[in-house]
Amino acid sequence: MAQIEFVRSLPVKYDVDVFVAGGGPSGLAAAVTAARQGARVFLAEGQACFGGMGTSAGLPMFCAPTDGVHVTSAGFGTDVYERLIAAGGTAPETRGKPLGTYNFFFNCEALKRVYDQLAQASGMGFSFHTQFLDVAVEEGIVTHVICSAKSGLFAVRARLFVDATGDGDLCARAGASFEKGDAHGAMQPPTLLSLWCDIDWEKVNRDGYGVWQQEKHLPRAFQDKVFTVEDRHLPGMVPVGPHAGGGNIGHLFGTDGTDEVSLTQALLRGRQLVLEYQRFYREYLSGYEQMQLLGTGALLGVRETRRITGDYILNVADFKRRAVFPDEIGRFSYPVDLHATRPDSKLFAAFQQEMHDLSYKPGENYGIPYRCLTPVGLDNVLVAGRCISCDRYIQGSVRVMPGCFITGQAAGMAAALAADQGGTTRQVKVPELQACLATMGAFLPNRDRPCSP
Numbered sequence: 426m427a428q429i430e431f432v433r434s435l436p437v438k439y440d441v442d443v444f445v446a447g448g449g450p451s452g453l454a455a456a457v458t459a460a461r462q463g464a465r466v467f468l469a470e471g472q473a474c475f476g477g478m479g480t481s482a483g484l485p486m487f488c489a490p491t492d493g494v495h496v497t498s499a500g501f502g503t504d505v506y507e508r509l510i511a512a513g514g515t516a517p518e519t520r521g522k523p524l525g526t527y528n529f530f531f532n533c534e535a536l537k538r539v540y541d542q543l544a545q546a547s548g549m550g551f552s553f554h555t556q557f558l559d560v561a562v563e564e565g566i567v568t569h570v571i572c573s574a575k576s577g578l579f580a581v582r583a584r585l586f587v588d589a590t591g592d593g594d595l596c597a598r599a600g601a602s603f604e605k606g607d608a609h610g611a612m613q614p615p616t617l618l619s620l621w622c623d624i625d626w627e628k629v630n631r632d633g634y635g636v637w638q639q640e641k642h643l644p645r646a647f648q649d650k651v652f653t654v655e656d657r658h659l660p661g662m663v664p665v666g667p668h669a670g671g672g673n674i675g676h677l678f679g680t681d682g683t684d685e686v687s688l689t690q691a692l693l694r695g696r697q698l699v700l701e702y703q704r705f706y707r708e709y710l711s712g713y714e715q716m717q718l719l720g721t722g723a724l725l726g727v728r729e730t731r732r733i734t735g736d737y738i739l740n741v742a743d744f745k746r747r748a749v750f751p752d753e754i755g756r757f758s759y760p761v762d763l764h765a766t767r768p769d770s771k772l773f774a775a776f777q778q779e780m781h782d783l784s785y786k787p788g789e790n791y792g793i794p795y796r797c798l799t800p801v802g803l804d805n806v807l808v809a810g811r812c813i814s815c816d817r818y819i820q821g822s823v824r825v826m827p828g829c830f831i832t833g834q835a836a837g838m839a840a841a842l843a844a845d846q847g848g849t850t851r852q853v854k855v856p857e858l859q860a861c862l863a864t865m866g867a868f869l870p871n872r873d874r875p876c877s878p
């Protein structure tokens with residue numbers, strides 16, 4: 426490929442303590458937490474709202490805000506859930522029920538407004554339609570980032586940087602090492618999420634076609650050749666309003682979420698694929714006969730791309746032993762939900778077995794060490810959200826939104842402390858970080874306990 430040199434003098438539009446790339450659940454948690462600590466924060470979000478997958482992609486369900494006993498995602502998470510409930514932004518099925526593991530369905534528009542309010546009240550700076558592009562880095566210290574927006578290119582100077590892009594874009598541009606997918610580079614397939622109306626939920630529930638019952642009817646449709654790909658895994662349609670549904674339906678196998686050509690192909694395929702599912706729901710299930718497609722996500726629902734290599738790589742053995750770490754910044758409990766990379770019946774059976782085997786009883790959880798947020802070789806960068814330092818199994822668990830609240834708020838708190846003390850991320854005193862997180866309500870039951878073997 427031909428190359429060009431591109432040299433420009435850019436305005437330094439913002440000079441702050443903490444820069445956050447990406448305003449999904451992890452990025453917003455980081456930015457709000459840091460701003461509430463008094464840090465000067467600027468967040469760049471590429472889309473038109475905060476929330477990432479939970480808003481721009483159209484995902485209407487929090488998985489595992491609790492472990493069935495403890496609110497593991499307490500702190501920023503509680504703030505979000507309480508405001509969403511108070512704003513009437515939850516689906517009828519969720520209202521009046523205690524926070525559980527799988528029952529938190531919401532309206533994405535309501536979540537957008539909750540996130541807007543949290544951001545504005547915190548005093549953080551931010552702009553939408555603002556893409557993080559690149560970094561200026563000197564000997565492990567990032568000095569500036571370059572952003573692109575309607576006004577053109579500009580730079581942001583900051584003391585600390587949080588990569589909450591979901592894909593580890595900032596860390597990768599700064600030269601951090603990472604892993605992507607399995608040993609062959611294959612990743613969990615994305616889904617183009619969709620919003621539907623005119624669903625008769627009363628009939629759906631009466632006839633037994635709720636979210637956990639939909640998948641088992643696929644084989645009949647396979648026989649009738651309704652689908653171009655026989656994908657046995659159907660996360661399903663959940664209620665988001667009296668007659669509205671949020672569809673997590675159809676996998677786009679073979680997509681690389683860090684490659685715009687691959688993303689484009691997936692979006693084109695995804696918009697055709699929803700029509701196959703529309704036929705399936707209308708003709709093979711009860712209560713969906715009249716359903717209409719209202720829209721698909723503005724952002725493709727990407728489950729997995731880079732995992733940035735940090736000072737510790739959280740792994741499946743840690744999950745199995747319910748690990749306790751001296752530097753844990755939170756604990757989490759969602760099962761290992763690692764969607765198969767191909768539409769293969771054996772792989773799907775293995776996925777089901779794995780998700781069954783790698784799940785916890787109520788009240789059980791695993792620790793997330795601070796070292797998973799500190800990328801090797803970078804002294805003033807933290808990573809949060811679905812691209813933290815872990816193996817694929819843990820990524821399949823910690824990637825859900827409440828898990829991202831936990832790592833996001835910890836990254837924001839650590840960045841604020843480092844900025845305040847003029848130090849690096851590794852100079853942050855862990856007991857102080859844990860104490861500050863506990864003050865904001867974070868679930869840290871092992872603060873004074875020794876680590877597990």
Ligand SMILES: Cc1cc2nc3c(=O)[nH]c(=O)nc-3n(C[C@H](O)[C@H](O)[C@H](O)COP(=O)(O)OP(=O)(O)OC[C@H]3O[C@@H](n4cnc5c(N)ncnc54)[C@H](O)[C@@H]3O)c2cc1C
Nearest residue numbers: 447449450451471477478488557591726727810811825826
């Ligand atoms: C199809 C699907 C279904 C899922 N189901 C559930 C579920 O039921 N419940 C649940 O809790 N979780 C679920 N998840 C997981 C969860 O939604 C995501 O893993 C989570 O949102 C990740 O949060 P994040 O902050 O790391 O990244 P994201 O949510 O991906 O947010 C990243 C944000 O950064 C922005 N961004 C990215 N790059 C740049 C850049 N270069 N410059 C500026 N901005 C940038 C993006 O626009 C986005 O807003 C699902 C995910 C998918 C894809």
